[in-house]
Amino acid sequence: MAFNRFWFWYSTIALLLHATTLATDCPESPTLLHLSDGPYENYFYSDCDSSSHIIVTSPLPNSNLDLIGPRLLVAWPAGNSGIVSIFESQNGQRGTLGIHLGDSSSVETVAPIYDEGKPYPEVGVTSSITFNNSATLTVPILGSIRIIRDYTEGGRYLHPNLQAANQFSITTDGGATINRTWLDGATTTWLTFTPMNGSDPIRINRDNSPVLLFGAGTYSFSASFNYPQLKRLSPKQVLNQASIGLIDAQPDETNSLSFLAYSDKLLAGAWRFLTYFGRDSMISLLLLQPVLSDGQGGAIEAVIGSVLERINKNDGSACHEEVIGDFATYMNIQDHNLVSDSPTCDYKMIDTDYYLPVVMKNYLVDTEAGKNRVSDFLKTTASFLADNKGLTYEALAQITAEKIMQTSAPFAAPGGQTKANLIHLKDNQSVGEWRDSGNGIGGGRIPYDVNTALVPAALRAIAALSRAGFFTDHPEWATVADTYADVWEDYTLQFFEVVIPQTGAVSLVKDYVNQSKFPGPSQTETIQSDIKFYGLALDGGNDQPVVRVMNTDDCFRHFLLETSNQTQLSSFLSQTADNILQPFPVGLSSSVGLFVANPAYGGDPSYAQGFTRTDYHGTVVWSWQLAMMGAGLARQLRRCEADGVPVFCHDESLYRKIVAAYNHLWDLIDANKDQLGGEVWTWTYNNGFQAAPLGDFTASESDIRQLWSLTFLAIQRETFKQYRLNGSTT
Template identity: 65%
Template sequence: MNSKLPGNKTTCTNNATQFHLSNPPYESYFYSDCHSSSHVIITSPLSTSNLSIIGPRLLVAWPAGNSGVVSFFSPENGENGTLSIRLANSSATGNALEPLYFQGPPGSRNPQVGISGAISFNSSAVLTLPILGSIRTIRDFTEGPSIIYPDLQDAISFSETGDGGATLNRTWLDNTTTTHLTFTPLNGSDSVIIRGEENTTILFGAGTYQFKASFNYSQLHQLSPENVLNNASAGLFKQNPEQTAALSFLSYTNKLLAGTWRFLTYFGRDSMISLLLLQPILSEGEGGAIEAVIGVVLERINSTDGTACHEEVIGDYTTFLNLQKNITSSAPQCDYKMVDTDYFLPIVMKNYLVDTETGRNRSKEFLNTTATFLANNAGMKYAALAKRTAEKIMKTSTPFTLEGGQIKENLVHLKEGEVVGEWRDSTYGLGGGRIPYDVNTALVPAALRSIASLSRAGLFPDHPEWSETADEFAKIWEDRTLDFFRVRIPQSTAVSLIDSYMNESSFPGPSNTEQITSDIIFHGLALDGDDNQPVVRVMNTDDCFRHFLLNTTNQTQLSEFLSQTTDNILHPFPLGLSSSVGLFVANPAYGGDPIYAKNFTRGDYHGTVIWSWQLSMMAAGLAHQLGRCDSSDVPDFCADETLYRKILSAYNHLWNLIDENRLQLSNEVWSWTYDDGFQVEPLGAFTPTESNVQQLWSLTFLAVHKENFPRLKAEKSNKLLIEKDYQL
């Protein structure tokens, strides 16, 4: 049936999409139709919740403008933990949410759109703090030291309505857009009361109240579930209805969004990693999801130096930041502080424009597109912007390739004054390191290989030499970077380090040190870490980048690298990375300094926690390497029966963990508690930094599946090797 829109006679010809995801204490409700998309989150503390972090809250997030509203509630009686809230389904439709659409008076630039629902309180409650406008403003409050911007808060007006309700309005700093939030009593509930010295709080009685949240910002054009997937993947609609609906919620004709509610806008790294893993199922061609991802990155390149944009700043927040510089403008801005985003661009371009028939046929027209998003790029073609990034990569990678140039100083460093620069972009995510492992050992050579391929396809006509030199550069980066990050812990030392970590971290589980039968080997997160550590000695899952992106040919190095990766996957934490709730993205047990146990915990964004997309890329990476055993150029590890069996065992073990945690896989990140074993716990139970309930790169299991590899490859591989020797 068509979705009817209160407020006028306009209807959508296509069915609305709505679904509910439960992840207590968070309940998420999604609604999308032809006019707008909304994500509503009800937070109601559990009896086990940390009440200093989690409190009753209604949050509405909108993809358009990265916008939203939030209302924080507290019990009127002041007893923290006694107030519970929930959404009540409509008695008329049975739905939790209904759309709002008002065309507005003649001359209105945009209609007023949004969402309506019914919120129930188990006892009288006070709306203590509303924030209206930008998701970034809400993030600054929830994740930082409760930052409130008076210029924004003081602009919220409270007024009573004639039906016992109250409305909150705020006009954005652009003096055009307005956000509304209204509460109206239902089913005989008490009228709301506006109170406070400056009328800045609202009192509710126990009962049910309709809320309406709306705004009049320009909307995005969403890709329907049918349009975001290619024809061959249409069966996923029925097989995975919630995940495909979530993918659609984050997908629009001009960009894919990173996640909701916290990252409901463009993030370059996130969208390109997602594309790398999701490409087999995404729609191709003009107006499709793949070109939306590549195009949005090209649009936002810094045309001066070729740097790719990490995060865009749009909507009310960009006006706010401009005003801090005494600039009156709502023009979008870009964050260019990351060092990894550049390298993903040539990889995704090559995978589509060179490796697919549609991409090859579309390459000329697509690269001839004129950029429009940033004023500084106005009039530039996508081809010119792509070339700027490729030129930057070639220039910055050259010093390491020169004779005698394989020194630490010529590796890729974080930018001066920044503590973040790649996906582990929290304050302590790299342990203070300045030279990240993933960027140098995987992303740089993968980007160089892709530049060579793009050049051979004629897509960089001004640089035909790249077809050879980029491959030559890549070989040096592939073979000569791993050793900088290699950590080898002697067996006896490893036992002592884990024992120390157990005391420093108070980890209640077993140490598993009896399983240490040889030296521990891994590659550290970064170089030049905190407390003058030459290598940040934190075991991690970033091996997945190299396994997934590269076909290295240094056979001894490849075999050793696969061996240490699989050991760390198979070994239980804190010996390795494995737990029943997934692979930890960091294991600080071998750090040798209490600072590691302190900064890499189950409450840290990049600590001893589990990220869905890292499970996905590790699974895809091991599958990629195992798949090389059926290629025309079989690696040596395929003929090593013991090593091959171990890799296959780690691959199967990883998939067992993935299957056991299916309920979490769409989440951005999750944590754990330990009581005679690991149990899943939301990250938000330990820190104000919540996990997004839907994250773009956490939907990649729609495309990444377990593959069946034979138990033995040795016979075939040995035969091939014998034939080669015989021919020689």
């Protein structure tokens, strides 16, 4: 999965000839980023007026044609909007139609559309597309990225009422236009194709559903809409002054970050998640904070403010995903029989709540810039959700903190350390934390990461915020929250612990290799002792008390907590190091990175079937988990260089093992630099692992750029000394 990265800075008039009308007040030159991830070619265009992401998909000789076909997709952050055009060869033979952006005899070009209009300008992009033979545009979807996701990931489902609103027309120059007015009755999306260089005129076949017919050749296209735009943060605006040098050092990553950063929120990823996701925003902030801009109008406050804006004031839940644009109108009609584009929120996740106190504490308590902004920031009144209008950020933050304190109290109470008092998924929900695919936590109801790391981290943050003068209605939280955190830190791990005797572990791994048809070696000769790990969840889909899947979620506890139970800390670090150092399928390590799940010890065929290289949270690699694991182990190792050195620092064998695991992890990170900016990747095996796009095997293709996958801008490899038992260092 090699990414070819190059920037085109537009400074010539020739490139702008495609533009409809150019805005004249943009202070910086527009930019285009091209990222190649065959069969996907990605082009990002941004200026001060709008941002666009173009994806041209053309199957490769080895592509799975049931999943991958010729496609032109344009995604816009504003309104989480976009268009997709699905093409087929007119000869009916799959795999014979190839498409690419731009005239094959010239440099690929993308230019902006900007046409003044009321109440909002028409904005978008224009370029050209070339077909190697005659093509049919069979499926156009115009309006919402959520609807496009329904089609690409939902078994090719089309919403008939929305598709019926598409209008087709032939233009006088032999081209064709498809347009659709949104459900709000005011916004329109346009997609126009025009023949170039003597290519055949476009024809419309109106039998059944209308389709457009193209000849072989090149056609210019324009994709635009008239919807209020977001205020993008330029690379200089999204980074703090000390990190400006990253713009020249890492132009791909910094400009990708800028594409996802706006004055009132950061977006999760392009193209599938080009909108607010609370968990993604806050995890990204936790990892990226050292390089992000602070103060009013900065990226840090954009993240925290966006979460506070979307709090459910009735129960304190933080918003997982916002529902905006045409999809908001669609859902308001479906749910309330009301034609309204008012945004709403999805509150089904349980983990998002716990990040909020942590990011608030890290900024508003731990930094000078944040301390100086406390009063003004907390006095800000919410305006995004109708239900929250007039409420201050301070009030909304307290509502969420009250929820956390109330729900964590039963487990923290004397004698309350029972499974029933742990945090469960919400009723009638099968997902609730970052592994939010259908089988992400193996059908479990009580997630490992939430209970062992996120809850105590939030409690520690609430205590620190209270001591700093926050939550004046609850002064007792300054001590009570810490007391609760002590209990959650010390007594939750035991519920998730899995220990498998050496002989049984060897047998289980061999069984897994047979069940999963894993083509590589079993590596069972490396099992020299019992296997220990902490399972993904409790109360899974079988009779086992723990979902026995080894995983990378140890990273949350390493990154978020500095626990004081020395025996437990040493044991926890030891098993993490073991599982990082051991090769898959014994451990988590492969040459393409750490797999986020290893089901080899499940002892149930359903594990091998449910956690595969084609599953979103299966035996695949996620960039941000590598970053958090690296940052978490570094945090623990740095404790050995400070006062109050933990016991593990003086255990020479254990300390060296942890350093070895840390360095091995970074060797894997360095070896997979080309993949790091993407969301998730999988593998093929041929005398070893080779990285491969997840979209080669499943309809859930990976985003080429994901917000939390850009965190290596801030997370860097560190060097740690080896400590001897006598306290000397080498």
